[in-house]
Every structure is written in structure tokens, then in C-alpha cells.
Amino acid sequence: xxxxxxxxxxxxxxxxxxxxxxxxxxxxxxxxxxPQPLTWVNDVTAMVGRVxxxxxxxxMDFGExxxxxxxxxxxxxxxxxxxxxxxxxxxxxxxLKVENTELNHLLDLEPTLVGKTIISSTVISRSPxxxxxxxxxxxxxxxxxxxxxxxxxxxxxxxRVSEVGATSSKVRLLTSESDxxxxxxxxxxxxxxxxYGVVSAYDKNANELVIDQVSPExxxxxxxxxxxxxxxxxxxxxxxxxxxxxxxxxxxxxxxQVRVKPGADFNSIRHVFVVMxxxxxxxxxxxxxxxxxxxxxxxxxxxETDTSATQDSGDANG
Numbered sequence: 001x002x003x004x005x006x007x008x009x010x011x012x013x014x015x016x017x018x019x020x021x022x023x024x025x026x027x028x029x030x031x032x033x034x035p036q037p038l039t040w041v042n043d044v045t046a047m048v049g050r051v052x053x054x055x056x057x058x059x060m061d062f063g064e065x066x067x068x069x070x071x072x073x074x075x076x077x078x079x080x081x082x083x084x085x086x087x088x089x090x091x092x093x094x095x096l097k098v099e100n101t102e103l104n105h106l107l108d109l110e111p112t113l114v115g116k117t118i119i120s121s122t123v124i125s126r127s128p129x130x131x132x133x134x135x136x137x138x139x140x141x142x143x144x145x146x147x148x149x150x151x152x153x154x155x156x157x158x159x160r161v162s163e164v165g166a167t168s169s170k171v172r173l174l175t176s177e178s179d180x181x182x183x184x185x186x187x188x189x190x191x192x193x194x195x196y197g198v199v200s201a202y203d204k205n206a207n208e209l210v211i212d213q214v215s216p217e218x219x220x221x222x223x224x225x226x227x228x229x230x231x232x233x234x235x236x237x238x239x240x241x242x243x244x245x246x247x248x249x250x251x252x253x254x255x256x257q258v259r260v261k262p263g264a265d266f267n268s269i270r271h272v273f274v275v276m277x278x279x280x281x282x283x284x285x286x287x288x289x290x291x292x293x294x295x296x297x298x299x300x301x302x303x304e305t306d307t308s309a310t311q312d313s314g315d316a317n318g
Contacts, residue, residue, distance in 0.1 A: 038275065048265075070150065099271075114238075118275055119145075119274055120145060121272050122137065122270065123138075124136050124138045132175040132176065134170055134172055135170070135171050136171070138168055139169060147163070148236045148275070149275060150234075150239055152272060153273075155240070155264050156262060156264035157184070157228065157241050158171070158264045160182060169274075174209060175204070175262075183198050183199065185228065185229050185232035186241055187237075188226050189227070195218040197212060198212055198295070199241060200213075207262070208245055209242060209259070210260075211257070212257055214255055214257070216255055216256050218256060220247050221244070222246065223244060227239060227240055242263040246258075247259070252304075281289055
């Protein structure tokens with residue numbers, strides 16, 4: 001027992017525990033006010049706790065903010081990549097839609113190309129200064145291209161080959177207003193009859209081709225289909241040119257002037273078809289323009305459907 005009491009550290013520890021338990025019991029079960037020494041101890045303890053905890057909490061909050069900022073940055077980068085991927089897919093989808101439309105139009109034109117050999121090509125350059133005069137395509141003499149071959153878009157005749165290189169060719173457009181503008185022998189489908197004339201000019205303001213040398217007695221209805229007639233010995237017969245918009249007789253009553261809405265969109269030409277067969281050696285086209293008329297009607301209906309779908313899509317997005 002004496003040895004036990006001689007262990008001072010153990011005595012101090014026991015007294016401390018007993019004192020702490022006594023103070024806790026007194027504070028919990030006591031009905032009197034808390035002693036002043038205990039209040040001082042509690043205040044000092046609380047103060048020390050606040051001093052220690054405030055920097056610790058601030059540091060923890062800063063660490064959480066850094067982690068959240070990093071997560072936000074990574075999420076933002078991931079969303080940007082997804083947006084870029086969606087934009088690329090949208091562009092590819094739009095490109096495929098355009099190509100599909102062009103191929104469908106080509107299928108519509110197939111009856112008018114009976115007996116003709118065509119080669120597909122892509123427009124590789126088009127100068128803004130000569131936008132309505134010429135363009136360059138990616139086929140040339142290596143592909144069998146020759147000067148004066150007719151060139152079509154997916155909806156109608158656009159011009160003829162004017163210059164030929166080994167791997168590329170230049171195309172002179174029907175809309176050209178230069179000194180080298182084209183003249184194309186044309187036939188206007190009027191019932192079972194064909195009324196002949198020459199496409200000789202282009203009205204840029206009205207976006208209309210002008211046909212001259214038409215008989216003044218000819219009865220021509222609006223929306224009559226105009227095709228090449230093959231009589232000039234250059235352009236093959238039966239290639240779609242457009243539809244009649246209006247007619248007028250000159251002051252002397254010697255001829256009519258016919259205005260035609262082009263079948264091709266000259267402001268948007270990306271893919272073209274070169275008609276390889278010549279106008280002098282080809283077999284006659286027995287369609288008499290009926291297939292051409294049906295092709296133009298289908299193309300216009302397709303364009304109206306595409307326009308309506310675009311407007312509906314725009315209304316829905318709005």
C-alpha cells in the first residue's frame with residue numbers, strides 16, 4: 001500500500017479523473033449555479049477550440065472548393081468535346097442529306113439521259129469575280145472530257161466545257177454575261193409539238209434565261225418544259241433547261257421572246273455531271289420531253305417538301 005501511494009503520477013492521474021467526473025456530474029445533476037472556475041475553464045476551452053477550428057475549417061473549405069473547381073473544369077471540357085462531336089455529326093448529316101437529295105434528283109433525270117453516257121464530277125474552284133461565268137471541275141482529258149461537252153447539275157443544264165486540262169476542266173455557264181456567253185438550241189414542249197428557239201441571254205436581276213428566235217404564231221403556255229433539242233450539233237437532245245415563265249412578241253411582230261426559269265440553281269453548284277456523248281452521234285431521244293416534264297415536276301415537289309420541312313423545323317426550334 002505504501003508503494004502504491006508513493007507513485008505520484010498515478011495519484012495525480014486518479015485525482016484528475018475524479019475531479020473531472022465530479023465536475024461533470026455536478027454540472028449535469030447539480031441544481032446550483034456553475035462554479036466560476038468551471039466557467040473560466042469552459043470559456044478558455046471554447047476560445048482555444050475556435051482559434052484552432054477556424055483555420056482548420058477554412059483549409060478544409062478551400063480544399064473542397066479546389067476539388068469542386070477541378071471537377072467542374074473536367075466536366076466542362078467533357079461537355080465541350082461532346083458539343084464539338086455533335087456539331088461534326090450535324091454537319092456530316094447535313095452533307096449526307098444534300099448528297100442524297102442530289103442523287104435522288106439524278107435518278108429523276110435518268111429518263112432524260114437515255115442513250116447518253118455521263119461522268120460525275122465535283123466543283124473544285126469558283127472565282128467570286130466570275131461566279132456566274134465559269135467554274136472548274138475535277139475531271140479532264142485523262143477522263144475522256146472534251147471541249148463543248150454539256151455539263152449538268154442534278155436539276156438541269158448549267159453550261160458546256162470551255163477548256164480542258166489533264167485532270168481538270170473549266171465550264172462556261174449559261175448565266176455568263178461575258179463576250180463568250182453560250183447559245184444553246186432549245187425546244188419548248190407544247191403538248192405534242194416542239195417549238196424551237198435559242199437560249200441566248202441571261203437576266204441576272206430576274207434570274208431568267210432568255211430564248212429568242214421563237215415563231216410569233218407559236219402558242220406557248222406558262223410552265224412549259226424547255227430542253228435542249230440537239231439541232232445545234234453541240235448539246236445532246238433532251239437535257240433539261242428549265243420552265244417557261246412568260247412570253248412576249250417584239251415590236252415588229254417578227255418573233256417571240258420566251259423567259260425561262262432555270263432548272264439548275266446556279267448559286268449552289270457543287271456536284272455536276274458531264275454528258276460524254278456528242279449531239280451528232282447519239283440516238284434520238286424518244287421521250288419528246290414528257291420524261292423531262294415529269295422530272296422537273298418531281299424536283300419542284302421535292303424542293304417544296306424540303307422547304308416546308310425546313311420551315312417546320314425552324315418553327316419548332318423557335
